[in-house]
Amino acid sequence: MAVLEATQTRALPRTMLGWVPRLAVMAGLAYLLLVRMPLDEKFAPIYADAAIYAIVGLSLNIVLGYTGQLSLGHNGFFGIGAFSAAYALTVREVPFALTFVIAGACGALFALVMGVVALRITGLYLALITLVFGITLENSLFEVSWLTNSGAGQPANRPEWLYSDTRFFYFCLAFLAVAVYLDFMLLRTKSGRALLALKENERVAEAFGINVTAFKLLAFVLSGTLAGVAGALFAYRIGIVTASGLGFNLALLFVLLTVVGGLGSRVGVMLGGLLFASLDYVLHETWAHHVNDFVFRWDSAPQFAVGFLGALGLLLTIVKYPGGIGQQIRPITRWLAGGPFTLHDDRDSGPAAVEGSSVRA
Amino acid sequence: MSVLEVRDLSIRFGGLQALSDLSLDVNEYEIVGLIGPNGAGKTTAFNCITGFYTPNSGTVKYRGQDVTKAPPHVKARMGFGRTFQNVGMVKSATALENLKTAQHAKAPYDVASGLFGFGKTWQGEREMTERADAILDLLGLQHIRDQRVGGQSYGTLKLLELGCALATDPDVLLLDEPTSGMGPEESDELGERLLLLRKEFALTMLVIEHHVPLVLRVCDHVYVLNFGRLLAEGTPAEVQQHPEVVAAYLGGEAPEALAATVEPEQDLAAEAEVEPAPEPRKAPRKAAARKAAPRKKAAAEKETS
Numbered sequence: 246m247a248v249l250e251a252t253q254t255r256a257l258p259r260t261m262l263g264w265v266p267r268l269a270v271m272a273g274l275a276y277l278l279l280v281r282m283p284l285d286e287k288f289a290p291i292y293a294d295a296a297i298y299a300i301v302g303l304s305l306n307i308v309l310g311y312t313g314q315l316s317l318g319h320n321g322f323f324g325i326g327a328f329s330a331a332y333a334l335t336v337r338e339v340p341f342a343l344t345f346v347i348a349g350a351c352g353a354l355f356a357l358v359m360g361v362v363a364l365r366i367t368g369l370y371l372a373l374i375t376l377v378f379g380i381t382l383e384n385s386l387f388e389v390s391w392l393t394n395s396g397a398g399q400p401a402n403r404p405e406w407l408y409s410d411t412r413f414f415y416f417c418l419a420f421l422a423v424a425v426y427l428d429f430m431l432l433r434t435k436s437g438r439a440l441l442a443l444k445e446n447e448r449v450a451e452a453f454g455i456n457v458t459a460f461k462l463l464a465f466v467l468s469g470t471l472a473g474v475a476g477a478l479f480a481y482r483i484g485i486v487t488a489s490g491l492g493f494n495l496a497l498l499f500v501l502l503t504v505v506g507g508l509g510s511r512v513g514v515m516l517g518g519l520l521f522a523s524l525d526y527v528l529h530e531t532w533a534h535h536v537n538d539f540v541f542r543w544d545s546a547p548q549f550a551v552g553f554l555g556a557l558g559l560l561l562t563i564v565k566y567p568g569g570i571g572q573q574i575r576p577i578t579r580w581l582a583g584g585p586f587t588l589h590d591d592r593d594s595g596p597a598a599v600e601g602s603s604v605r606a
Numbered sequence: 607m608s609v610l611e612v613r614d615l616s617i618r619f620g621g622l623q624a625l626s627d628l629s630l631d632v633n634e635y636e637i638v639g640l641i642g643p644n645g646a647g648k649t650t651a652f653n654c655i656t657g658f659y660t661p662n663s664g665t666v667k668y669r670g671q672d673v674t675k676a677p678p679h680v681k682a683r684m685g686f687g688r689t690f691q692n693v694g695m696v697k698s699a700t701a702l703e704n705l706k707t708a709q710h711a712k713a714p715y716d717v718a719s720g721l722f723g724f725g726k727t728w729q730g731e732r733e734m735t736e737r738a739d740a741i742l743d744l745l746g747l748q749h750i751r752d753q754r755v756g757g758q759s760y761g762t763l764k765l766l767e768l769g770c771a772l773a774t775d776p777d778v779l780l781l782d783e784p785t786s787g788m789g790p791e792e793s794d795e796l797g798e799r800l801l802l803l804r805k806e807f808a809l810t811m812l813v814i815e816h817h818v819p820l821v822l823r824v825c826d827h828v829y830v831l832n833f834g835r836l837l838a839e840g841t842p843a844e845v846q847q848h849p850e851v852v853a854a855y856l857g858g859e860a861p862e863a864l865a866a867t868v869e870p871e872q873d874l875a876a877e878a879e880v881e882p883a884p885e886p887r888k889a890p891r892k893a894a895a896r897k898a899a900p901r902k903k904a905a906a907e908k909e910t911s
Contacts, residue, residue: 430721430723430727435709436721438696438703439710441698445697446694448690449694452678452688455679455707455710467721
């Protein structure tokens, strides 16, 4: 730690001059991301997935990061969003834009039910109940014939102007921007402060006049809405919704990308989404082109590798870096936001912040 | 007109009668002290009054309105500001954030418009920051404005907690041991501060306090609790002379000990907090045995954190 402190650079004064390098770096990053990114019809679906995952990550972050409740049932809200949007569009012939409202509302409704449960049960048992909720939905509602087109899958065709995958990626990005804005506003206003207060100490929150019950429900409803909308995007991304892709694996992936991305860190969660959306592709590519051809053949290796890397990332996050990717990049994000550049980090959040979990150093 | 009217309040925890038939009144613009040995039920009384516990019987009236069953956050909105025995604040947040969190109920915008950034959101946030700054100035805590609350000294925390209670814009302030963790000088300073705050904000206060000089200085009326029962009440001077009160604190009638309480330096009430075993005590030995019993009760009683 002493070494870290010794290498700390001096804080830049918060003058107009201090913003020049920051804006330059931001412009550089924007250039890299928006202009130099290899964006074509081949890569666009991966980026779209990344944006969708990022929305789910932000959604899960509200429940897991801000109120400290582990939900293993977010595949449920996500799936309900996907199915309700597809059903509304294809069977009921609802206008395209309205399907997102329906998906969000359905996600919110189911999340409200889950929130009512979470009022009574917390920690590990809530995690179990959400897990059962997700699995039950997968095997019940997602198998109902009118919803799933008799099991063949509910088609969700994009309107003509969105046929291009590149365009659809930008479409997802717009939704992500709205989600980021909502998350930003949540943290900056009284609702976010209320959530933090009730996560730390419910009695204190009550003494401050915060309606703990209402805000716990609000957290779940907000989370469910975002997950539902993300589900709708996912439906349009793959074009046909079936139960098979919406199982427990997906819930696990969501928790993984949120925790490894960094609980409580907006940028971290988004990077986590990008990481897990691209991991599959990257591994398949590198394996196919480098290992399989030159070392030895093992075609299913990438699938194992994804799980392995995910587990490794989770382990590293929990044991060494509780703030995940967000913690690693915080010196940079803090500097870009106008703060001083220091490697020292005084805020720690992470899995240890989840109720009923602990890590021995 | 009495601001708080508590009548026959009783509460049991399992086999423990934590409070039995407690009645007390707090009048407008009064500072009322609530004292008693450890485990006497003072904090339990606070929790019943502020809605954290629902009493088994009895009523709590606030300005004539029965609020016995109102939940804590509703009472906070009504104008009950309270502090906790072991500092109730959001430890990972800064002093400023805590003061803004405490203004939750008085925020000039609603949750939905806050989420979308509509209406008076930003203006409201600015107003809340200004009010928080004003409180920091008032308490002389401006230097910890942007520091995390978790790392501060206990005395500073107690003072900031008082600030948070003020930030809820209370009508009646319930302070649970506001001077714990403070030295005698700081405690005296706090006494002056309480009088000043009462004047400035037209506050009514109910204070649990062990620091006798402070009680003598600021309280208009004192209630003494022992084993969940009201032992005595009256002006601080009257209570101090009350033989049963002296007996409760020291165990047995000891005239010289009674004389000792009159001297402000002799903080007998604080002494009652000290573990009885190791050091020699002025009080007779059986007093230690009597005090040991309430201490067990104190452990059983769920104190607020």
